[in-house]
Amino acid sequence: MFRNYLLTALLLMKQKPVRTILSMLGIYIGVAALSAILAMHEGMRRNIENVYSTAGASVFMLQPIFDADTQQAGQLTPADLNMLKTLPGVRSVMPRLNLSRKIRGQKDVQEVGLVAADVDFFSVYRIPLKAGRFFLPEEVRTRQNVAILTEATARKLFPLSSPVGRLVDMEGKTFEVVGIAGWSADINTRARLDAEPGGLVPPGCILTEEPETSLQLIELRTSPDADETQMAKRIQSAITRDEPSRRALFATQSLREALKIEAEFSQSALSSLLAIAAISLIVGGIGVANVMLTSVTERTREIGVRKALGAKRNDILLQFLVESCILSATGGLTAILSVWVGCKAARSLGISTMPLEIPPLPTLGCLAVTAAIGLLAGLYPASRAAMRSPADALRYE
Amino acid sequence: MSEILRLSDVRKKIGEGEAALEIVRGVSITIQQGEFVAIMGSSGSGKSTLLNMIGLLDRPTSGSITLMGRDVSSLGDDEMSELRCRAVGFIFQNFHLLPYLTAMQNVCLPMDYARKAGAAERAVELLGKVGLAHRANSYPATMSGGERQRVAIARALANDPVFLLADEPTGALDSRTGAQIMNLLAELHHGGSTILLITHDEKVGRRAEKTLVISDGRLV
Incomplete structure (x- = not known):
């Protein structure tokens, strides 16, 4: 019997193609807008996740802050660094240092930013190696004067040959170039750097051993499986030595927390757009209801004939409901399909740098809502049709 | 011969209070199995209202209708549909075929509503019976009009109804085609079908075995 309802609905839709297409278009536009926004949202989320995700470790940033109440500022020293290294769960610790140096290469002198980097730095932040090698643990531990140049700087300083194995002069100190690293804006974001550095050197080479030296930022890496909240608490209590007066002088934040904040921001920007798209979907639903009402009136006599031939109320009701559900579901499905094709095209043609992707679960929800709209939109017209007296309906002109 | 339909003092009032109008005023009819009965009357005589009640499309205000020994004058909508589906084969003046369905699909409709299996085979057989297998x-x-009415007759026969109810079956046809349709009905009658014919046309009415005349809501 359901096959018959379906068949009838399709035959009628074929009979009135313009009306069918127009009412589907309303739903189509609503669902297309909705799923395009969902795809953008998903794309943004994946983008953020990709940019922020570190490899093989969770990263925490510890920094001193200024407490406005007590007018005191926190101090991080090399001694703190050594203490943090011994914390259970901590894999490696590194002071974040950056400064600017004039480097003399093959023929040119460049003023570049230098960033301290240990062995883990390259793997955790997923920095690609273009030539040579990264630092060895031994070199970092014994503070060897070795350097890794970023690609752009390497090209400027050594335009004619590879700098790997060559010596460069950094304001009186001689460094051996051991490797070349690829770089991108994503790495800057991931590693919390303001700008692309020219080179990387072991932290000890720039860190002076004087005890009063104050560190701006300490980076800690822990196992990725460790509970981040617990870990952040442990770090915080170690650095404040659980003294209430020191509590407000230091801040520990995990990289994932920063990611969450960013994701929430993008979500809030899109949710207002989602509301607008939802309204257009409702407008589409009203269009379907209107078409169904017209259809019921037009087909009054047919309803009479069907009832005379033995159709019950449910037969008539279901027939009209199936029709309105097909109208909206077809509109919704084609919308999702075309947004999906659009996403693929945008990515493969390089129009969008975001990994646009229709998220499956919200999209299923979207389809369910569309079917529900069809059901609701058809309910009133269909029940009106089903309640008609067959004798009256047959006489209807 | 056994009785299949009995109307006892059936009345139908339309409207309420002062404006109420009694359209059928106490009609009693008994139809036997295999009869061919014509109910004749001019327009406004109440024959359409009577037809609606006989065809289980409408309920009488008072009086009783008994179909195959069962009182059907106060059934609910869906029960009436169920009974109508199996017991009454409608033939309308304007055929009332659904335009977007083929002849065969039209014939299948009552069987679909009766949830009967093998509808397609039966439809082909019935179309053959009315001479339209090729259509x-x-x-x-x-x-053509004649062909459409034959399809409608095949559709009316689909569920082996207790009786055929033909409402001016020749009203929309020219006299030659009309005569052919009447011949087909006569043939069905000889084959054992019970036929109730509602018409205002005396020539058509004369084809029936028995003629009842309704005037001003009463049989005369």
Whole structure:
């Protein structure tokens, strides 16, 4: 019997193609807008996740802050660094240092930013190696004067040959170039750097051993499986030595927390757009209801004939409901399909740098809502049709 | 012969209070199995209202209708549909075929509503019986009036109804085609079908075995 309802609905839709297409278009536009926004949202989320995700470790940033109440500022020293290294769960610790140096290469002198980097730095932040090698643990531990140049700087300083194995002069100190690293804006974001550095050197080479030296930022890496909240608490209590007066002088934040904040921001920007798209979907639903009402009136006599031939109320009701559900579901499905094709095209043609992707679960929800709209939109017209007296309906002109 | 339909003092009032109008005023009819009865009357005589009640499309205000020994005058909508589906075979003046269905699909409709299996085979058989086997896949729009009425007759026979109820079956046809349709009905009658014919046309009415005349809501 359901096959018959379906068949009838399709035959009628074929009979009135313009009306069918127009009412589907309303739903189509609503669902297309909705799923395009969902795809953008998903794309943004994946983008953020990709940019922020570190490899093989969770990263925490510890920094001193200024407490406005007590007018005191926190101090991080090399001694703190050594203490943090011994914390259970901590894999490696590194002071974040950056400064600017004039480097003399093959023929040119460049003023570049230098960033301290240990062995883990390259793997955790997923920095690609273009030539040579990264630092060895031994070199970092014994503070060897070795350097890794970023690609752009390497090209400027050594335009004619590879700098790997060559010596460069950094304001009186001689460094051996051991490797070349690829770089991108994503790495800057991931590693919390303001700008692309020219080179990387072991932290000890720039860190002076004087005890009063104050560190701006300490980076800690822990196992990725460790509970981040617990870990952040442990770090915080170690650095404040659980003294209430020191509590407000230091801040520990995990990289994932920063990611969450960013994701929430993008979500809030899109949710207002989602509301607008939802309204257009409702407008589409009203269009379907209107078409169904017209259809019921037009087909009054047919309803009479069907009832005379033995159709019950449910037969008539279901027939009209199936029709309105097909109208909206077809509109919704084609919308999702075309947004999906659009996403693929945008990515493969390089129009969008975001990994646009229709998220499956919200999209299923979207389809369910569309079917529900069809059901609701058809309910009133269909029940009106089903309640008609067959004798009256047959006489209807 | 056994009785299949009995109307006892059936009345139908339309409207309420002062404006109420009694259209059928106490009609009693008994139809026997295999009869061919014509109910004749001019327009406004109440014959359409009577037809609606006989065809289980409407309920009487008072009086009783008994179909196959069962009182049907106060059934609910869906029960009436159920009974109508199996017991009454409608033939309308304007055929009332659904334009977007083929002849065969139209004939299948009552069987679909009765949830009967093997509808397609039966439809082909019935179309053969009315001489339209070759038109099974044609749409009503491509058929002549006579052909359409034959499809409608095949549709009326689909569920082996207790009786056929023909409402001015020749009203929309020219006299030659009309005569052919009447011949077909007569043939069905000889084959054992019970036929109730509602008409204002005396020539058509004369084809029945028995003629009842309704005037001003009463049989005369």
